[in-house]
Amino acid sequence: MFLSKIKRKALKLADGLELVDFSFGLPYTYVLVKGSEGKALGVAMTLPEEIQRYSNSVEEPSLKAFIERVDSLNAIERTLGLAAINAVSQYHIDLSSAKWIDAVELLDNDIKTVAIIGNMPPIVKALEDKGYNLYVFERNPRLWDRDTLSDALEYWLLPEADAVIASATCLVNGTLDMLNNRAKNARVFLLTGPTGQLLPNFLNGTCVTHIAAMKVVDIEKALLGLKLGSFKGFEKGNRKYVVEVP
Structure with a gap:
């Protein structure tokens, strides 16, 4: 399992970092860490449809305790674990070669068919306007529209895609x-x-070629947005970036 592999790498990089704050909540679960170079905030989107009557087995919260459970079958533990790994990653990440662009700008005219995993309307609209043939897959029925395909069809149709977002x-x-x-x-x-x-480099050996994420540049503003349950409030403290997977 991919998460088991990155867990081992993240645990090594967590040495010397302190867990400052954390919360399992909506829209994002977050973990805040601190080291000699300052603080870093990592998040993971909370998926309500994945959450059932779980209880968290972590009795003494710590950065490594969260990371250890990232490959748990318990969705709460897995989400906290990924937020913790993201916090460690953001503490160590070098963005000197990053591109500060939107994700759709990566695709060129040689690409014809694009598979979108998760119905993301702004990305879908941007790619439609550019004339790409799209497969839009979504697991959550609440996010389906008339052009959305069930994620059960990913196994069948993904080999046809020139690009995947x-x-x-x-x-x-x-x-x-x-x-x-x-x-x-x-x-x-x-x-x-x-x-x-x-x-x-956590994605070395996979087919992932690029990551488009957000660097938290104003931790206090981002945290306030998260505590208020606001997508927009959180995003005001961030800056989008795209990096290549080596």
Whole structure:
């Protein structure tokens, strides 16, 4: 499982970092860490449809305790674990070679068919306007529209895609392994959204070619937005970036 592999890498990088704050909530679960170079905030989107009557097995919260449970079958533990790994990643990430662009700007005219994993209306609209043939997959029925396909069809249709733009929530629901297996023909595989704050080298050996995420540049503003349950409030403290996976 992919999450088990990045867990081992993240645990090594967590040495010397202190857990400052955390919260499991909507719209994002967050973990705040501090080290000698300052603070870093990591988030993971909370998926209400994945949450059942779970109880968290962490009795003494710590950064490493959260990371250890990122590959748990318990969705609460998995979400907190990914937020913790993202916090560690954001503390260590080097964005000197990052592109400060929107995700859709990566696609060129040679790409004809794009698979979108997770119905993301702004991205769908932008790609429609550019004339791409789209497959839009979504697991949550509440987010379906007349052009949305069930995620059950990903296994069948992904091999046809020249490019894949996947919501980084595929890390939370554990489907990246399957996407990696079925999207072998994609020349571009972009992991997008705040949940994709991973270090790029964590994705070595996968078909992911780029990550489009958000760097929290104003931690206090972003935290206030998260505590108030506001997407827009959180995003006001961030800056979008795109990095290549080496």
